[in-house]
Every structure is written in C-alpha cells, then in structure tokens.
Amino acid sequence: MPLSRRSLPSLALATGGLAKAQAQPAWAPSQTMRVIIPFTPGGTMDPVVNIVRLALQQELGQPVVLDHRPGGATVVGTQELLRAPADGHSLIMIANSFAANVTLRPSMPYNPLRDFAPIMMATVVPHVLAINPSVARDFAGFVEVARRPGAGVSFGSYGIGTSNHLGGEQFARLAGLNATHVPYNGPAQAGTDLMGNRIQFMFANLPDMIQPVQAGQLRAIAVSAAARLPQMPDVPTMAELGFPLVLSDSWFGLIARADVPAPARARLEAAWVAALTRPEVKARLEETGFTILAYGSERFGTEIRRYTETYAQVIRAANIRVE
Structure with missing residues (x-):
C-alpha cells in the first residue's frame, strides 16, 4: 500500500x-x-x-x-x-x-x-561497509567485482527490514551491483560468515567492525556517516565515494x-x-x-x-x- x-x-x-x-x-x-x-x-x-x-x-x-x-x-x-x-x-x-x-x-x-x-x-x-579481504582491495575494486554478471556476491544483514538490510539494498541498486541479500538473526553470525567469505559484504555497526578490521579479518572500504570517523580516519564516507544518498x-x-x-x-x-x-x-x-x-x-x-x-x-x- x-x-x-x-x-x-x-x-x-x-x-x-x-x-x-x-x-x-x-x-x-x-x-x-x-x-x-x-x-x-x-x-x-x-x-x-x-x-x-x-x-x-x-x-x-x-x-x-x-x-x-x-x-x-x-x-x-x-x-x-x-x-x-x-x-x-x-x-x-x-x-x-x-x-x-x-x-x-x-x-x-x-x-x-x-x-x-x-x-x-x-x-x-554509523555503519561501516565491510568486505571480506579476498574480494577486493578497495571500494572501486569491490564495485567492479560486484557489478560483473554472475559474480555471486552476497550481502548480510541483521534481519529482513533492518537498517543495514535497507542500506545494503539501497546501495546495491544505486551502484548497480549484482548482489543477493542473506538475512541473519543479529550481528554475530553475520560477522562470522563475512569473515568466512560465505557472504562478501555488509553494512555493519561501527563497534562490531573495529576489532576484525584492525586484525585484518575484514576490510573497511566506506563509512555511512556525515564525516570520516575518528576510529577509521582513512576510510572514506559514502558521499566522498559518490553515493551521498545511501542511508545506513x-x-x-x-x-x-x-x-x-x-x-x-x-x-x-x-x-x-x-x-x-x-x-x-x-x-x-x-x-x-x-x-x-x-x-x-x-x-x-x-x-x-x-x-x-x-x-x-x-x-x-x-x-x-x-x-
């Protein structure tokens, strides 16, 4: 309706x-x-x-x-x-x-x-756009991979209709990605599967991403925030990367x-x-x-x-x- x-x-x-x-x-x-x-x-x-x-x-x-x-x-x-x-x-x-x-x-x-x-x-x-390190080295490389026909790229969320699900769907459509949504019941298993490359990317809560990113288990390629985050000062915002409308x-x-x-x-x-x-x-x-x-x-x-x-x-x- x-x-x-x-x-x-x-x-x-x-x-x-x-x-x-x-x-x-x-x-x-x-x-x-x-x-x-x-x-x-x-x-x-x-x-x-x-x-x-x-x-x-x-x-x-x-x-x-x-x-x-x-x-x-x-x-x-x-x-x-x-x-x-x-x-x-x-x-x-x-x-x-x-x-x-x-x-x-x-x-x-x-x-x-x-x-x-x-x-x-x-x-x-804020949400961090995190990817499995095996997928790409940076944002541009990730988008290139995820746009390929039959790329088999999946993104996780904390559940159907959650903020990071809607943010992921919006980003995938704006960027023209060939991506499939995989819902989870909260962040724990979603993060585990992202590190295991069973899903390839996810918008995730900042506190959940700091440790795995620092340990090299995940790669942060963008943040959905008004400005760069002090916890990840080298990671650009979605607006800097040409996607100011992404809301996650x-x-x-x-x-x-x-x-x-x-x-x-x-x-x-x-x-x-x-x-x-x-x-x-x-x-x-x-x-x-x-x-x-x-x-x-x-x-x-x-x-x-x-x-x-x-x-x-x-x-x-x-x-x-x-x-």
Missing part, C-alpha cells in the same frame, strides 16, 4: 505545540520516569539510557527506569506506550525500525506518524504519545538534550561507539520523515516483505 504523503506532515503537527509551550504553565514530573525499550534486555539501546540516566535524573528530579517490552517487531512496546497515561511520565526509545515499519507493516494497530510526537533524537551508530546507520530517539501536553514534551526535550550533552555523558557514549546527536523535536520529526520516505522507496523497489 503506497505511503500517503498526506500522512507525513502529521508528525510535524505534534512538534508544533512545543513552540507554544513557553506560554503555558511549566511542567515537572511528579513520579518515576519510564523509558520503554521495545527489545530484550542487553541490546544496543540499553547503554544509551543507562549512561545518561544519572544526568537525566538530576535534570528531572525523578528516578528513571527501563521497561523492556520486546515482541512483534517493536509493536508490543509501542502499544504499551499508548496504554500509558498521556502525562509525560512514559516514553519509548525507537530506532530506524520505527520509520521502516510504516511501509513494512501497514496493518499495525496504530499510526506511527499520527499517534506519537518526537521528543529528541539521541544518538547514532542505527539511530535511537525518544517519542511520546501525541496527546502528551506540549509543556511536558518541551520539558522532556530540554532535559534529554541537556543530559546528553554533558561532557562526561558524551565522552562515555562516544567511547562505546555512539555519535551524539541530541537533535530536538523539530529536527527529529524531519529526520523521521526523511527515513520513512527513503525506506518506503527502497522497500517497494526491492519488493521487501516481512512475515
């Missing part, structure tokens, strides 16, 4: 009230703050909240707890937020899947762009119910931005492999729409379906 462009501006409407919040009575939380994590404990989201938690508690004056609600490709956790009171005490942390699900799962029991309001875009983990990364942000009052959303946005940009918080997250964004609600809403539109194009072009 085509994504209605009329539905996209509705997310922006939820951010518009924040500009008026200063004219309304101030809001402060009166009880424990809950951050719903729509994945199992121990995932990549957890460190973001755990590292920022102390600073956030100081900003808000209330405890902050994680509430893991995995299942249904994040639908279970998102529904839990809609069941919570619209009083600002419950948020959910979302990732790229929130934007992808708009097209992948049009029959969800809620409208992602109508029922929620962006609070802030917290962090991003893993970001995390927070949203609230759309009917949470504007003063509460404005206070939450300010508190999260302040906590994330504290030097000690920023340093710890960067050590873990995250890039700090701390984008406010307006820019976050713009980014959600950008990812939603791009993912919709990729999903339709590649005829990607989920069971």
